[in-house]
Amino acid sequence: MKVLLNERQLQQGVDRLAAEISAAWGPRPMTMIGVLNGCIVFIADLIRRLKMPVRIELIQASSYRGQTTRGPLRLAADRQLEIRGRHVLLVDDILDTGHTLAALQNRLREAGAASVRTAVLLRKAGCQEVEIHADFVGFELPDQFVVGYGLDYRDQLRNLPYLAAMEPDDFPPAGQQNTFSGG
Numbered sequence: 001m002k003v004l005l006n007e008r009q010l011q012q013g014v015d016r017l018a019a020e021i022s023a024a025w026g027p028r029p030m031t032m033i034g035v036l037n038g039c040i041v042f043i044a045d046l047i048r049r050l051k052m053p054v055r056i057e058l059i060q061a062s063s064y065r066g067q068t069t070r071g072p073l074r075l076a077a078d079r080q081l082e083i084r085g086r087h088v089l090l091v092d093d094i095l096d097t098g099h100t101l102a103a104l105q106n107r108l109r110e111a112g113a114a115s116v117r118t119a120v121l122l123r124k125a126g127c128q129e130v131e132i133h134a135d136f137v138g139f140e141l142p143d144q145f146v147v148g149y150g151l152d153y154r155d156q157l158r159n160l161p162y163l164a165a166m167e168p169d170d171f172p173p174a175g176q177q178n179t180f181s182g183g
């Protein structure tokens, strides 16, 4: 694995994002909706840097990935989000194809949010398959599979304190790759 962003760089990125969000948002209350599971480390760091009143909700979204490619998106449909009339910040770890955030943005608007803005720690340049705008982006990355700081490979490695790119040798041999990963 190759370290792309060390702990200090990640913290500086979150500082920068929190300042940008605060300047754009002002003092009005925020309903933050974090996309599980990848968002956990990022939002833990982000919320402690925000000064406006913040409510936090979490929503589960996951896609099957054989190795590192996406499959059908699954959203947990069972939960009623209390967001009618509220100003929402949707927060995810990474914007890749954009299918996850596009689907969630629609769902939040349907649920009556007064406004929906989106923050992501990472955006993979040139990978978006659907038209989607992220209002706040921490870091731009080239198209590569990354792990750590909440992001997983087959549900592992979320606990790395830095962000690393997987290299060819890090993947298991063909035939051993069909496990579920998501979030």
Ligand code: IMP
Pocket (backbone or CB within 6 Å): 035, 038, 063, 070, 092, 093, 094, 095, 096, 097, 098, 099, 100, 101, 144, 145, 146, 147, 151, 152, 153, 182, 183
């Ligand atoms: P999208 O719907 O393709 O934009 O996928 C977004 C979701 O896929 C993210 O919330 C992540 O959970 C996952 N994902 C996309 N790229 C990566 C990656 O490089 N490492 C780990 N997870 C990823």
Ligand code: MG
Pocket (backbone or CB within 6 Å): 035, 036, 037, 038, 039, 092, 093, 094, 182, 183
């Ligand atoms: Mg995710």
